Amino acid sequence: MISLVVVAVFLLQGALFQPPQAAAFKIFPANGSLTHQQITEAAFLRKIAEVCRDVATARGKDFALPINNKLTATTIQRACSDSYSSLLKLSTFNLAVVQTSLSNAAVDRNQFSTAHHFDNEDFKNGRDLITQGIAAVKVSIKKGKYLSARSSLGAVCHTLQDFYSHSNWVELGSTAPFNTLIKPELPLNNLASPNTKTCKSCDGENCTDNILQEVLQQKILTSGYFNLFLPTKPAGKCSHGSALDRTSYREPTGGINKDDISSNHGFLHKRAAEMAINATMELLEDIRLATGNVAFLRLMGLTQTSVLAFVFDTTSSLSNYIAEVKRVSISIIDSRRGTSEEPTEYILVPFNGQDFGPLIKTGDADIFKEKINSLSASDSLNPGMCLSGLLLTLTRAPPSSDVFVFTDGAAKDTELKRAVEAMMQSTQSKVTFLLTNSISTRSQQNVSLSRSLSQSDIQLYRDLAHVSGGQTIEVTNSTQATAVITDLITADLVTVLQVERSPLKAENFSFVLDPTLSNVTVYITGDSTAFTIYSPIGVSQSGSVADGPLGSILTVGNLKRVKLNSDNQTGEWKISIDSTSSFSLKVIGQSSVDVLFYFVEIVEGGHGDSWGQSFTRPFIGRNATFYVSVTGRDSVTVTDVLLVEASGSDVVSGTIKSVSATDFLVNIDRIPEGAFVVQLKGLLNDSSSASRFQRQSHTQHKGSRITVTAQSQNITQAGVPLSLNFTVASNATGSNYTIRARTDQDFGVSFPSSLTLGTGGSAQGSVTLIAPSDTESGTDVTLTIEAEAPGSTDLNYVTLRLTVSTANAIFSGSYSLSICLTFFCFFICHFVCF
Numbered sequence: 001m002i003s004l005v006v007v008a009v010f011l012l013q014g015a016l017f018q019p020p021q022a023a024a025f026k027i028f029p030a031n032g033s034l035t036h037q038q039i040t041e042a043a044f045l046r047k048i049a050e051v052c053r054d055v056a057t058a059r060g061k062d063f064a065l066p067i068n069n070k071l072t073a074t075t076i077q078r079a080c081s082d083s084y085s086s087l088l089k090l091s092t093f094n095l096a097v098v099q100t101s102l103s104n105a106a107v108d109r110n111q112f113s114t115a116h117h118f119d120n121e122d123f124k125n126g127r128d129l130i131t132q133g134i135a136a137v138k139v140s141i142k143k144g145k146y147l148s149a150r151s152s153l154g155a156v157c158h159t160l161q162d163f164y165s166h167s168n169w170v171e172l173g174s175t176a177p178f179n180t181l182i183k184p185e186l187p188l189n190n191l192a193s194p195n196t197k198t199c200k201s202c203d204g205e206n207c208t209d210n211i212l213q214e215v216l217q218q219k220i221l222t223s224g225y226f227n228l229f230l231p232t233k234p235a236g237k238c239s240h241g242s243a244l245d246r247t248s249y250r251e252p253t254g255g256i257n258k259d260d261i262s263s264n265h266g267f268l269h270k271r272a273a274e275m276a277i278n279a280t281m282e283l284l285e286d287i288r289l290a291t292g293n294v295a296f297l298r299l300m301g302l303t304q305t306s307v308l309a310f311v312f313d314t315t316s317s318l319s320n321y322i323a324e325v326k327r328v329s330i331s332i333i334d335s336r337r338g339t340s341e342e343p344t345e346y347i348l349v350p351f352n353g354q355d356f357g358p359l360i361k362t363g364d365a366d367i368f369k370e371k372i373n374s375l376s377a378s379d380s381l382n383p384g385m386c387l388s389g390l391l392l393t394l395t396r397a398p399p400s401s402d403v404f405v406f407t408d409g410a411a412k413d414t415e416l417k418r419a420v421e422a423m424m425q426s427t428q429s430k431v432t433f434l435l436t437n438s439i440s441t442r443s444q445q446n447v448s449l450s451r452s453l454s455q456s457d458i459q460l461y462r463d464l465a466h467v468s469g470g471q472t473i474e475v476t477n478s479t480q481a482t483a484v485i486t487d488l489i490t491a492d493l494v495t496v497l498q499v500e501r502s503p504l505k506a507e508n509f510s511f512v513l514d515p516t517l518s519n520v521t522v523y524i525t526g527d528s529t530a531f532t533i534y535s536p537i538g539v540s541q542s543g544s545v546a547d548g549p550l551g552s553i554l555t556v557g558n559l560k561r562v563k564l565n566s567d568n569q570t571g572e573w574k575i576s577i578d579s580t581s582s583f584s585l586k587v588i589g590q591s592s593v594d595v596l597f598y599f600v601e602i603v604e605g606g607h608g609d610s611w612g613q614s615f616t617r618p619f620i621g622r623n624a625t626f627y628v629s630v631t632g633r634d635s636v637t638v639t640d641v642l643l644v645e646a647s648g649s650d651v652v653s654g655t656i657k658s659v660s661a662t663d664f665l666v667n668i669d670r671i672p673e674g675a676f677v678v679q680l681k682g683l684l685n686d687s688s689s690a691s692r693f694q695r696q697s698h699t700q701h702k703g704s705r706i707t708v709t710a711q712s713q714n715i716t717q718a719g720v721p722l723s724l725n726f727t728v729a730s731n732a733t734g735s736n737y738t739i740r741a742r743t744d745q746d747f748g749v750s751f752p753s754s755l756t757l758g759t760g761g762s763a764q765g766s767v768t769l770i771a772p773s774d775t776e777s778g779t780d781v782t783l784t785i786e787a788e789a790p791g792s793t794d795l796n797y798v799t800l801r802l803t804v805s806t807a808n809a810i811f812s813g814s815y816s817l818s819i820c821l822t823f824f825c826f827f828i829c830h831f832v833c834f
Helices: 002-014 036-058 073-081 090-109 123-142 146-166 213-217 266-291 293-299 319-336 365-373 386-396 414-427 440-444 455-468 478-488 817-833
Strands: 307-313 345-351 360-362 402-407 430-435 472-474 493-501 507-513 518-526 529-534 540-542 551-556 559-564 571-579 583-590 594-605 608-613 624-631 636-645 651-658 663-668 676-685 690-696 707-710 722-729 736-743 748-750 754-756 762-770 780-788 795-803
Touching: 036 073, 036 090, 036 146, 036 266, 036 293, 073 090, 090 146, 090 594, 090 608, 090 624, 123 146, 123 266, 123 293, 123 780, 146 266, 146 293, 146 780, 146 795, 266 293, 307 319, 307 386, 319 365, 319 402, 319 478, 345 365, 345 386, 360 365, 386 402, 386 414, 402 455, 414 455, 414 780, 414 795, 430 455, 430 478, 455 472, 478 551, 478 559, 493 507, 507 583, 507 690, 518 529, 518 571, 529 559, 571 583, 624 636, 624 676, 636 663, 707 780, 707 795, 722 780, 722 795, 736 748, 736 762, 754 762, 762 780
Parallel strands: 307 345, 307 402, 402 430, 430 472
Antiparallel strands: 345 360, 493 583, 493 690, 507 571, 518 559, 518 583, 529 540, 529 571, 551 559, 594 608, 594 624, 624 663, 636 651, 636 676, 651 663, 676 690, 707 722, 722 762, 736 754, 736 780, 748 762, 780 795
């Protein structure tokens, strides 16, 4: 018995064991078979084309698709844009597809759930998963939580699509989807009873007609049984099939799945996939009818969804400071009114020396301006609760938000630095600090009333800004502040290069500009920084020349902004920097071509290779996998994907595996010790030529030597406490770790303030959530659990998505240690006992 435990632990910790695979609609394209992602994207494109045609007709406009009717993200974006007054965003559509695909693929983590895959004739529970998931999508849309809606939608699509591959719906001669699956009010009729025999034995290529004739003639609905370990199933029942489905070796042998062309019923794969596309379209139509065209197109990512968030320091007796910040903010809001770049939502969080909040969120610009105008300064010059206000904003704002922090003083709550860093990395929101200690109107005030910022205070803000991909700028007047913020919230911004350096030495950098880039801007932040920039053809311009042959330079406090001229930008640029202090370099521009990066977990098991987004930091020194999607093109060539140390020279190369023409899984041998960014290089494939391009993640990533695991589940009843167990592990036995937990909703949360790691370097805790009694069924909540090492030397977290449901359901939750251990125990028992 001891040896079995040792083997299990060894296999789990070393990740050497790769469970055998059975079939499901695949995640990697092969042999002309269609994958879940391809099925989902095809349904998205077709449904969006229908909706845009309807909108165009209602507006008296023409709607024209390509002559060859080939639907791609590019052709749909162009056709739909003609139906609207402003250009629809191709990049946001690609983002919506990627977000949905990630949650779609993650369903295969539920290796042993018959309901998630419609195995074992589990039709009722499978239908319940679908209908409850649809309810969650609609509630999330109503609340404006489109990322949550896409996450729920992806999971629903996977289960719905698997029905057509795993059941005999196609074999019954059906010509339309089984719409009862998305309509809970309709009865599930003509299901095979537990005693109904459904198949006869078959072998290999002779499995095309193994479903019994009486089942086909009576239109009885069945699905294949599947078991990775035990050859057990009811007498006479069909098996899922595949070499690793143990039930397929028991009478009746063979299988009926249509997961790919090589499956037992692979000759029906294309029909099953087309039926799955049509069923997904019906699901999308149901959502559209319930939410309306505007909300539906936002769900699909074809209309702009952006958030502008301000975190205001009101800890000052200088009223002119507050007035000036108000003028800057309102100027920004007014400059976007009525344009394609107008935010869809505004967030405001004030803070002072004693308190922070409340968070104010609205989609109405006039209401937001009223809230800003109502701010008043407190009579205090003490350090403020800056990081608390920022953490609240990051927790409640959607991912990828733009956050601007206005402050003229030090942060009081510096102990939250690592927690803020973790939230920045998990949400990928950009945070820019505008330090207004020397704002012009203040020079007229009594100096003794002003607060001062030490170098360590400023460095704290710089460190946090660098993590998020933002900047720290010492603003000297309102005009300059407005110009800087306007630059940073421009639509379709992409990061070409961003580095930070502290060694006092001269250094040269290079970056590639491609033909899709426009309005390219170079930012150099630091004191006493001299630089020279060189064009691809060798023309140079010194940083001391305000208007030169390459561009115009604006100095804003410690920032120099270089706006490159629009002519002859394509090619490799170089910049040499000589600084006597730490500095940062950032190159951004507007482009439809961007790159999305997500760390993912790969699980190889009963329903094929599966993967889903990882909501925790990767382990330092170990291998990892991340998903890369290039948006804005129908085809690209990726030549290099690198993890680049943010403030050093360490570079780790990745091994690239294509998932589609624009999507890739990248295997990394090791996670670097320090903070790093992801850099991608490749070729944009055009009809006549290919051009080099370069992109970089704006957010810094970081590994950890702590692991935090938890299993999420439905909150089955509002007002009733739900306890979730979590585990913290490290090699530091006996150490005491600080624990924090928070949600993005006003749910009650209780948790232990600390855990001490026992023998084996792990400890278990529990978080208790209480949803308010009036919480609507289908409401989505995100829970983040953090564990911080003694002395704040390390931190890791796990983020879970939970849904309030009034009915019992099997939840497609996060992959957890308990699931993993269950799988290994089954595997070991199978090979020892059989």
